[in-house]
Amino acid sequence: MRQSSGMRWSNWSGSAVSTPERIVYPSSIEEISRLVHESNDQGKKVRIVGSGHSFTAIVPTDSILISLDEMQGIKHMNHYHSIAHVWAGTKLKLLGESLHALGYAQENLGDVNFQSIAGAVSTGTHGTGVKFGSVATQVVGITAVTADGSIVECDANHNSELFKAMQVSLGSLGIIAEVKLRVVPAWxxxxxxxxxxxxxxxxxxxxxxxxxxxxxxxxxxxxxxxxxxxxxxxxxxxxxxxxxxxxxxxxxxxxxxxxxxxxxxxxxxxxxxxxxxxxxxxxxxxxxxxxxxxxxxxxxxxxxxxxxxxxxxxxxxxxxxxxxxxxxxxxxxxxxxxxxxxxxxxxxxxxxxxxxxxxxxxxxxxxxxxxxxxxxxxxxxxxxxxxxHWGKLHTLKQKQLAERYPQWEAFHTFRKELDPKGTLLNKYLEGLFIG
Missing domain, CATH: 3.40.462.10 (FAD-linked oxidases, C-terminal domain)
Structure with a gap:
């Protein structure tokens, strides 16, 4: 795996910075799994980054930072069901161009297209339109690596509650490696x-x-x-x-x-x-x-x-x-x-x-x-x-957030089960989910 050490990381606006021990660029789900296993063996935490467009401190870590920049593109197109199997690191600009070449498009998008698809989904990124949900509502299946290195798959019919929890999860339930997207004919x-x-x-x-x-x-x-x-x-x-x-x-x-x-x-x-x-x-x-x-x-x-x-x-x-x-x-x-x-x-x-x-x-x-x-x-x-918005600045912590989300405790149960040691959390996420 390509990797670098001692490099300063910053988000797009400069509001969040850190110097990870290593930034690692896996190119397959298996490499992500192996990296998480190794991190667990060494007692190290892991964070994930897409394009760094979140304004909050959702990414910064002094441990292992995983970038999915090497995992981009459409893996498979199911033409019969109009579902695109997409690598999680795919930038939205590339995704739009790739889908268009196949005669498809996403039904709705926001006004910035350099985020990764997994980052956009995980933070609740949205466009506008009273008939359309956020980008996460276009996702019909997720493949992720959990905190112990296990590979899990979920959708509306298989592990359906985990699916609802993982669609917007800030990378706290697992490292999303692949998403299945419902797409529409190019328009x-x-x-x-x-x-x-x-x-x-x-x-x-x-x-x-x-x-x-x-x-x-x-x-x-x-x-x-x-x-x-x-x-x-x-x-x-x-x-x-x-x-x-x-x-x-x-x-x-x-x-x-x-x-x-x-x-x-x-x-x-x-x-x-x-x-x-x-x-x-x-x-x-x-x-x-x-x-x-x-x-x-x-x-x-x-x-x-x-x-x-x-x-x-x-x-x-x-x-x-x-x-x-x-x-x-x-x-x-x-x-x-x-x-x-x-x-x-x-x-x-x-x-x-x-x-x-x-x-x-x-x-x-x-x-x-x-x-x-x-x-x-x-x-x-x-x-x-x-x-x-999970990718934008705010001051709320665990107690205030729990009062505003009817399914907060159900989500928290999954998070504790999948990551009891807090391997996927950083200081900022601990404030959101632990208090």
Whole structure:
């Protein structure tokens, strides 16, 4: 197995860092199993990393870090049942391109595509659309290596409770090596970006959700501008490369925003004006393309993020409190709030468990203080029965989380049975699951 030692590891935003004893890159399930057996014999802990896009300290370890970068691609395609057998380390961009080459696509995705499929599934990563669940709901089978090195398989019909626990598990039940994904025929997307004011957006929430396959919106602090994004299936042919669309995505949404972000960092009092300017510059555009290439948008400006799930019916009320809080506290923030919808599911640790959900995400430019801003917004989300996104910053610990997840104790039972020594936990996960 390829491996390195003494290398500093960092997540995408730089919010979590560590220097593992070794970073190991297995290329098969058997190699993962052997590595876990060896780690147990040596009394060492093991953590797993996908692409390092989680903002929390879910990955850092001073022991053994396993990367699945060598386990990428579609292992097998079951055309009869439209199920793709996918290596867990496969990055979402590669997965989208590989599925498209076979005539398939995922039904829904988030707006970033450099995560690994296992990482996206395990942390409850989601897109938007009232008829669609998180990425984990597309998974119909999992093969994993547990803390003692055993290889287990589970799906809805075999080890069904373990399956529901493992779909969103933060890597605490086992190292996912392969997933079976339910896919759909490749489809084309009609994408539209509009600008509206906050009041009109709030009045249209129900109709925008009902009349569009995917709908999300962005609220700019200190501004009445709201950018809405509408995504629908179409039979139209994909556009040829559009200069203005690419200009908006790369130059305006990233290049110019990077400059404005640096100004905000150096001159925090300018954040309010820059947020208003960003709202005015929000692109108005239309584009048609293949779905796998349209969901994701470039993310070249680094930030830290907190995101909470609340019951869908509370979206407007929560946002009105958030806006009032921002106006009152006058935070130095210029990043917009990202708002999305997700269908209820039955996955034990999914934030959308048992309820149609709204997600509200707050961002802060890397290098600017985010702690008080996130803490104050977190209290608003908790008031509305909020559950944190597992890959985003939050302050909740075991006792608070147990109160918010009906299946928490059932999950905890599996975790103790599969990993009684805490081999797969790090300090951060111990705080979540042990207290």
């Amino acid at each position: 084309k997307m009609d994408f539209e970006s509009r600008k509206v004011n906050f009041h009109d957006c709030m009045q249209q929430l129900d109709s925008l959700c009902a009349s569009n396959r995917h709908f999300e919106f962005y609220i700019f602090p200190y501004s009445d501008h709201v950018q809405i994004k509408l995504m629908n299936q179409t039979d139209a042919e994909p556009d040829k490369s559009s200069f203005w669309n690419n200009f908006n995505k790369i130059v305006v949404e990233n290049g110019a925003f990077k400059v404005m972000s640096e100004v905000s960092r150096l001159l925090p009092k300018s954040s309010r004006s820059i947020s208003r300017l960003s709202g005015k510059l929000a692109p108005v555009m239309k584009q048609v393309g293949h779905s796998h290439s349209m969901f994701a948008t470039p993310r070249l400006v680094k930030f830290n993020e907190m995101e909470y799930n609340i019951p869908a019916q509370h979206m407007q009320a929560a946002l009105e409190e958030v806006r009032a809080c921002i106006d009152k506290k006058q935070y130095a923030v210029h990043f917009p709030l990202e708002c999305r919808y997700v269908k209820a599911d039955d996955i034990w640790l999914s934030p959308a468990y048992g309820r149609d959900s709204a997600y509200i995400a707050a961002h802060m430019y890397k290098g600017m203080p985010h702690e008080q801003y996130f803490a104050d917004l977190e209290q608003i989300f908790l008031k509305y029965d909020g559950r944190p």
